[in-house]
Amino acid sequence: MKLDLVAIGRMRAGPERELANRYLERFRPLGRGLGLDGIRVVELSESAARRDEDRKAEEALAIAAAIPDGCARVVFDERGQSIDSATFARRIGDWRAENRAGLALVIGGADGLASPLVQQADLALSFGRMTLPHQLVRVLVAEQLYRAATILAGHPYHRA
Secondary structure (H helix, E strand, O other), rough: OEEEEEEEEOOOOOOOHHHHHHHHHHHHHHHHHOOOEEEEEEOOOOOOOOHHHHHHHHHHHHHHHOOOOOOEEEEEEEEOOOOOOHHHHHHHHHHHHOOEEEEEEEOOEOOEEEHHHHHHHEEEOOOOOOOOOOHHHHHHHHHHHHHHHHHHHHHOOOOO
């Protein structure tokens, strides 16, 4: 199953990018052994529209175009549900067992995600009700993806 991390905005060089990349690099060999083929990072430009609803709509079109057909879609949204890491890992394992073409992990822009994109997702997740910088969300997504792979592989990284 192929994995895509689709994010609005580009991550600049710095500690957040280094940390996200560290988790993605840790994930790659472990994921390969689990039938989770690497991870492609797709950074999309932020919309320049004036109204936030127009920006979210434009960004939703770009996100939808970047996601291959047949992929399970996980969006990160403050209105999403909060689940534990083991449940997240099980969901990934279930999609893999269903022979889904891939998994797209979606991080919206500064204005969030358009409602239709959230409603059409297979899973809408929240890291909590606080607003977080997108760079930190990317780090959290990368770490949770690595953690999910360790759970699926029976690796001792996850100690809950």
